[in-house]
Amino acid sequence: MTAHSPTSTAPPALGGSRWHTFPAAGTTLTAREFFTATEPLLQGVIDAGALTAADDALLAEQIRATLALGTRETSLPLRIGPDSAPPARELGAQAEEIGRELASWATASFRRLLTDRIPLPAGPLVVRSHCYGHLLTPAAAERLLHRGGPVTMQLYNEWLHQIVLLRDALLPFTPWQDVPLRISPLGLRHLEEARDTFLTELLVRRVRHTSVVAFARRAVTGTDGPDGYGFDAPGGTALPAVLGLPPLTAPRYLLTWRPGPAPGAPVSYVAELPDYYAAPRTPVEELPATPAAAGPLTARVVPGPVTGATRTAAVEVTRADGTAARVDLGQALRGHRFARREDAAAPLPARTAELWTALRAPGLVWTGAGDTTVDATGQDPLVTLALLGRLYPENVTLRAAAHPANPADDRAGRTAPDGGGPSRLLVLAGPPHTPTTAKKNGAES
Numbered sequence: 001m002t003a004h005s006p007t008s009t010a011p012p013a014l015g016g017s018r019w020h021t022f023p024a025a026g027t028t029l030t031a032r033e034f035f036t037a038t039e040p041l042l043q044g045v046i047d048a049g050a051l052t053a054a055d056d057a058l059l060a061e062q063i064r065a066t067l068a069l070g071t072r073e074t075s076l077p078l079r080i081g082p083d084s085a086p087p088a089r090e091l092g093a094q095a096e097e098i099g100r101e102l103a104s105w106a107t108a109s110f111r112r113l114l115t116d117r118i119p120l121p122a123g124p125l126v127v128r129s130h131c132y133g134h135l136l137t138p139a140a141a142e143r144l145l146h147r148g149g150p151v152t153m154q155l156y157n158e159w160l161h162q163i164v165l166l167r168d169a170l171l172p173f174t175p176w177q178d179v180p181l182r183i184s185p186l187g188l189r190h191l192e193e194a195r196d197t198f199l200t201e202l203l204v205r206r207v208r209h210t211s212v213v214a215f216a217r218r219a220v221t222g223t224d225g226p227d228g229y230g231f232d233a234p235g236g237t238a239l240p241a242v243l244g245l246p247p248l249t250a251p252r253y254l255l256t257w258r259p260g261p262a263p264g265a266p267v268s269y270v271a272e273l274p275d276y277y278a279a280p281r282t283p284v285e286e287l288p289a290t291p292a293a294a295g296p297l298t299a300r301v302v303p304g305p306v307t308g309a310t311r312t313a314a315v316e317v318t319r320a321d322g323t324a325a326r327v328d329l330g331q332a333l334r335g336h337r338f339a340r341r342e343d344a345a346a347p348l349p350a351r352t353a354e355l356w357t358a359l360r361a362p363g364l365v366w367t368g369a370g371d372t373t374v375d376a377t378g379q380d381p382l383v384t385l386a387l388l389g390r391l392y393p394e395n396v397t398l399r400a401a402a403h404p405a406n407p408a409d410d411r412a413g414r415t416a417p418d419g420g421g422p423s424r425l426l427v428l429a430g431p432p433h434t435p436t437t438a439k440k441n442g443a444e445s
Contacts, residue, residue, distance in 0.1 A: 014040050015122025019158070020187065028180035028220075028235070031098075034166055035105055038187070041159035042109060043118045044125035048155070050148025053114050056107070062140040063106045066160060067099030067167055073135045075164045078203060085206045086337075087253045094171050094254065102167055126151055129158035162187045168195050172216035174241050174254045182222040194218040209337060212253050213238075213268075220257070221266045226310050228268030229333050236260050239269065240333050243301065246381050247388065248400055248429050252337045263306060270310045271330025279331075280363030281392060284372050284425065287357045287365070295320030297356070299382035301329060315386040317359055325359040325386070332389025335396060339388055339427070342399040349373045349426055355383075359390055366392035367423045375428045377401040384429045391425050400430040 012018055019040045029037065045051055051059060065073035069080070069092060080092035134157070136144070144153045165188035170176040184190040198215040201207045210227040217225060221233045230239035236259040242250035273279050297319050304312040313329040349371035358365050358374055374391075376384045388396065 013121040014118065015120040015125060017125075017127055018122065019044070019125055019127055019155075022183055022185055022187075025184065027183040029183050030178055030180060031102075031166060031170060031176060032105075034181060034183060034188070035102065035109075035163070037183075038159055038162045039109055039113060040118050040120065040125065041127065041155050041162070042106075043113050043120070044127070044155040045144070045148065045152055045159070046110075046113055046117070047120070047124060048148045048152040050144050050152040050156070051110070053111075055143060056111065058137075058139050058143060059110050060103070060107045062137050063160070063163070064099075064103045065137055066134055066164065067095075067103055069096055069099075073137060075134055076168070076199070087207045087209070087212070088202065090251050090253050091171050091202060091207070091212075094174065094176070095167065098167050098170050098176055102163055106163065125155055127155055127158050129154040129161065131157060132161045132164075134160050134164060161189075165189065165191055165195065168199065169219040172212045172219070172253075172255050173238070173257055174251060175256070178259075179220065179257045180235060181219055184222070190222065191219060207253075209253055213255065216255050217266065217268075223266055225266055226268040226270060228270045228310065229330055230255065230269040232262040232267040232269075232311075234262060234264060234266075237262055240336075242333065242336050242381075242385060244381070246430065247336055247339075247384050248341070248398060250336075250381075265309070267306050268310045269303075269313055269330065271334065272312050272328040273331065276331060276334065276364065276393065281366050282361045282363050283369070284353050284358075284365050284367040285369055287353055287361055290354060290357050297379055297383045299380050299386055301382070302326075315382055315389065317383055317386050319356065325356070327359065327386040327389040329389070331364075331393075332385045335388030335391060335393045336385060336398075338393035339396045339398040342397045342426070344400040346399070348428075349424075353425075355379070355387060359387060361390060364392040365390055365425065366395065367425060369423060371424050371426060373426045373428060375401070377428045377430060379429075381429075384427065387427060391427070395424045397424055397426045398429060399426065401428045 014021065020037045065071045066075050068074060069076060069078055076095055078088065078092050078095065080089050144156050169181055169188060169191055170179060173179045181188065194215055198211060201211050209229065213228060213230060214224065216238055217223065217231045220238065225231065230237065236257055238255045238257050241254045241256040297317055299315055299317045302314050302316050314326045315329055315332055316324055316326050318324045351370055351372045353372050353374050355374055355376055374387060376387050
């Protein structure tokens, strides 16, 4: 267990009503560190004789059932499937991954504590824990209540509730293992109200990205702030996971914690334009017919200055001659979330727009006069993200470039749209085309 804020006095000994040695305030712990800090509760259950080595499978079944989705005992009644909204699918997959790992930690912890016990110098644990509605398996309920009694049941309830809170606090983050969670003298119970608000939105409607960020901020800093797409906090920054990942496959709603210097007080990252409907638009057919940018394009994220409790950021794209284009990062992330995904086998629109020209266009590029392809194949993922921030987000499709055996056939037989559907901007992304050449024996080179 690592406490990242120094204390002047040693914490009280374990035992009685104290199941941890957290300082009074200002502690941050990673998932593993916090899990280890909850082990005295499990030790108290073992010491009371409610669980023995023979109950190994019983405890494993209980914790897996609590942390899984779709079980009778689940603590997160979220059902996900092919028709679920993207945020529900992403957060549901997170819940399953984190739950499996925490369940494996619990099993290993229980086995170790049977023989390598944690001393409780202040006496047997007696922790008052309210019922939080976590349903136990019938076998676990029988063992804990009838063999251990009410005090033992409350010790187990508190341990289980803290583990559920740990799983839920980590839902917004990928990877989640090194996120510094704010811990109070009540463990993670200070997150209960924020968790209830977040999970209610997740379960009853399409959860907003700002809600994911707000809950993540609460878990890391313990504070609220202006709505945004990320935040700076002491010790690092939380921004969407797509930064540094291929936009085609990156999560749309999850965040990544990046350790590093940051302002002393939390700061929210906000979009330059809260309402993109109000942004000026440039029809794609009015873009100047300029040649493609010579040489590779490079990109970087440039944070803006802190104003009050907020800041903006831009993606700066530069070509070989030093000419640069800047796109608001908030709008780029909005474009990534909104963009539809399409199978690479679908026909490409015959009409095209040049990438660099689109990046340099004023306002947001859109089309009402026929589908158009913008090719970002082979570009840095951040360049593709910047392009998504330059396109009007409600008619954008993102797909991988096709890899035909004969590149000359890539657009063969494809005609302009007949006007029967909404016009769209189709962005090609991913690695460059890798056409193959057929050998006489039919093998591919």
